[in-house]
Amino acid sequence: MYSQGLFLHLIILFLHIMTTTSATLHHDYYRKTCPNVESIVRSTVQEKFRQTFVTAPATLRLFFHDCFVQGCDASVMLASPNNTAEKDHQDNISLAGDGFDTVIKAKAAVEREPGCKNQVSCADILAMATRDVIAMTGGPSYAVELGRLDGRISNKASVQHHLPHPEFSLNQLNAMFASHGLTQIDLIALSGAHTIGFSHCSKFSTRIHNFNSKSRTDPTLNPTYARQLQDMCPINVDPRIAIPMDPNTPQTFDNMYYKNLQKGRGLFTSDQSLFTDKRSRNFVNLFASNKTAFEKVFVAAITKLGRVGVKTGSQGEIRSDCTVLN
Template sequence: MKKQIVCLLFLSLFIASSYAQLKQNFYQSTCPNVESIVRSAVAKKFQQTFVTAPGTLRLFFHDCFVRGCDASVLLSNANAEKDHHDDMSLAGDGFDTVIKAKEAVDSNPSCRNKVSCADILALATRDVVALTGGPSYKVELGRRDGRISTKASVQHKLPHPEFNLDQLNTMFASHGLSQTDMIALSGAHTLGFSHCGQFKKRIYSKAGIDQTLNRQYALELRQMCPLNVDPRIAINMDPTSPNIFDNAYYKNLQQGKGLFTSDQVLFTDKRSRATVNLFASNNNAFYQAFVTAMTKLGRVGVLTGNQGEIRRDCSRVN
């Protein structure tokens, strides 16, 4: 028991020392305009396609939960993270957004090969949230890029659509994130879409429609996802304001309109319901909690100092 405590203490100290090296003005002397350069590139991509926003936001979350926030999800080696079925839909606008922003940064002579893909992804994520009406916030920088990306490392590292509250809390706690952090980060489902195959069991089962699901909403989902339809058909996560980063997600949960079991459980479980009600009634409270949670998420498993590298090409190691 003492040995376990010592190991946990050592791990906590190691993690703390890593993210302690992150700071908001990390590139002040090496690439002082990095934030405006990234913001401009992201805004340009966003004007081309809205999917830039949810794609980039989801990409950041998936990256940080697997091997830490080291941009390993962007690597294109054989059997990489992006090849896992949980990540295959990410290799589109989110990837392109980071690539375009990296090209813009490196086109500035004073910035070339000085800003990591991991930091660019963190900045781009903040920018897409702001572009869709959500809060803007300061981003801690100084991450280095990882050199390893494996398909196997994704297994059991990301929340499953059928998770209950205990499973969600356990997974998020393993990254130093509280239940409130988890509920706030789940609010990112106010943007983007999922696929029919991800929630099929809730609307088609021997027992009938999931009782925690709003019946009218379930019937609408059945119309959009009839039996034997292509499971990849896209459905908005937020049926009311899918293009705006707001607290509608929590209001939907109050009405039984959470698309996944792992969404709706936040309201059906009494232990998390009060937080859902708070965020549903107070958009600012949600924004504040989201910024806090995103800052903590951005510290997960970071490489700093001489660890990792600064990739010249975000899709491959130097």
């Protein structure tokens, strides 16, 4: 159990981070140029979400992958005729099309609004859409900082070594997140987004088939869960099969992810390491026991994430089409 004092200290610390606005981003950035932008984006996202739940995890994952490579500049959305853009890298190839489609449709809706044409960046629309899908799946809503420009550079090479892998240890995760100005607590909170995520079997197959010479399965996996995964992901499984990362409430943005880690039900090695490693276990336990604490820290962390590598001035542009440069 955690003392009320620790809980309050944690919340005060992260609320301070959350409310310290970036020097270049502002909540009311489009107040004069496109005052209805947030309602326009939300309406489009809601319509897309009604069509398919995948909209939520796809959009959220797209935001993470964008920010972690070139910064939050929608460079992940740029297409290339010769398959040399960020989205063509093997670490991005599994990004679901519904995430891209959500932003493209929201951008089109914004462009149709009188006065908003060529005013709102794709990067900001992605940030708003991410907030909206989190709220639509039961998670917290929050004020999004706006004012990003769209990046002009997108290439495969920039993706290498910038995205976390399923087999990463806590040391590797901490190093990668630190390179983006994010702390271990940010890492633990942002990992909670896996509560609505999906994964292809190939991403964790080594944990359930021939783990090592001593054990067929990863010993940190709950044995019952391991058998369930083996049934869903046999050795010659259809590569299109996707498994929910939260086996209990896969369509609800809640703190079940952390409760699963406590029971050895983390799908990736990188997930389970947050509980097996004593340096991060206390916060896993806190978030598992207190949904409010998780949500407050998650909002602070994703706000910090949204400030990574922001383009301003001559560094970027406002694309007319999110998939191509102006």
